Amino acid sequence: MRRRRYPQTVNRSGDPRLRRLSDVVRLPRRSPLYPELARALGAADAFHLLHSDLDRVPVRPTSTTSQSGCYRLRKEDPVDLRVSRRHGRIPLSFLHELGHLVDHQLGRQLGNAWASGRHEAFADWRNAAAGLPSRAPAGTSRSRRRYFDSAKEVWARGYAQATLIRSDDPVLQRHVEGLIEADDVFVWPTADFAAVDREIERVFDSLGLLRVGVALAA
Numbered sequence: 001m002r003r004r005r006y007p008q009t010v011n012r013s014g015d016p017r018l019r020r021l022s023d024v025v026r027l028p029r030r031s032p033l034y035p036e037l038a039r040a041l042g043a044a045d046a047f048h049l050l051h052s053d054l055d056r057v058p059v060r061p062t063s064t065t066s067q068s069g070c071y072r073l074r075k076e077d078p079v080d081l082r083v084s085r086r087h088g089r090i091p092l093s094f095l096h097e098l099g100h101l102v103d104h105q106l107g108r109q110l111g112n113a114w115a116s117g118r119h120e121a122f123a124d125w126r127n128a129a130a131g132l133p134s135r136a137p138a139g140t141s142r143s144r145r146r147y148f149d150s151a152k153e154v155w156a157r158g159y160a161q162a163t164l165i166r167s168d169d170p171v172l173q174r175h176v177e178g179l180i181e182a183d184d185v186f187v188w189p190t191a192d193f194a195a196v197d198r199e200i201e202r203v204f205d206s207l208g209l210l211r212v213g214v215a216l217a218a
Contacts, residue, residue, distance in 0.1 A: 009077035016053040018209075021045050025081065025098065026056035033061050033085055040091035043167035044098055048204040048211055052105055054078065059094070061085050069093040071100035076108050091175050092160050092186060099159030103152055106207070116155035121206045125199035129154050132196060135185045161187050162200040 021044045027037050037059060059081045062070075068087040072079035081097040083090060106115035116122055129151070136148040147153060164176035179187045187193075204210040 006074055007072065007079045009074050009079055010057050011055045012053045012077075013055055014053055016051050018049050018051055021048075021050060021098070024050055024052055024054055024057060025101070026058050028059055028061055031061045031085075033083065033090055036090040037083070037094050039167075039169055039172055040094045040163075041098075043091075043163050043169060043172055044095060046168075046211060047163050047166055048209045050102060050105065050209065051207075054105070057081060057101060059083065069097040071097045071104070073104060075112055076104075078104070089175075089179060089184070089186065091164065091172055092179060095160035095163050096156045096186070099156035099163075100152065102159065103155050114152045114155075117151040121203055122155075125155075125196065125203050126151065128195045128199045129158065132188060133192060135188065137185055157186055158188075158193070158196050158200055161193060162197050165197070 022041055025041065027034055027041060031037075057078045057080060060083075062082050062084050063086055064082075064084045065086045068084050068089060070082040072082065078101055081094070081101060083094045083097065087093060103114050103116045106119060106121075107113040107117075110118050116126070132154065134145065134149050135157070136145040140148065161176065164172050167173060176187065180190060183189075188196075201210065
């Protein structure tokens with residue numbers, strides 16, 4: 001019987017250290033998606049840092065139509081971030097998967113867990129997120145709705161929206177404003193999201209990861 005071959009995970013080197021996100025992920029420079037991915041990564045870079053010993057996590061464009069993105073991992077280690085070129089929300093999709101990476105790596109100290117579900121620094125965020133209306137599409141199956149409304153999915157969607165609305169890049173501003181105006185299921189209306197947005201920022205502040213110059217939301 002042939003052994004199952006698992007995808008190679010990203011290596012770790014040195015001691016965990018405070019790093020820019022652009023030093024933690026590797027964008028596909030030859031891809032047509034690169035300009036949009038670079039804009040989105042720049043917005044995340046301006047928002048917060050990450051304490052990590054990871055080598056760079058590759059970002060891989062795909063042509064899948066079944067999902068707009070995917071964060072692949074094995075146990076505590078990332079494999080890659082995947083973003084489909086077949087969807088019209090490239091910056092949001094990339095930041096969603098980056099949000100999964102951040103959540104997963106912040107959860108390492110808890111074992112094989114996601115910080116969004118258990119880390120004490122996320123406690124106030126979890127309380128605020130519990131008040132969000134579900135964005136699961138009508139007719140969604142019970143299992144799919146449960147996944148869509150899980151802590152790690154709500155964190156990833158919220159992280160992407162919070163990162164975009166803080167960006168001073170007019171292209172990214174138009175991107176997120178257009179999604180909100182279109183009532184896209186991967187974002188929340190501004191009024192509904194406000195309390196959760198504040199708590200996302202406070203998570204990074206409490207962990208010492210908020211970038212200097214980012215003013216805490218009132």
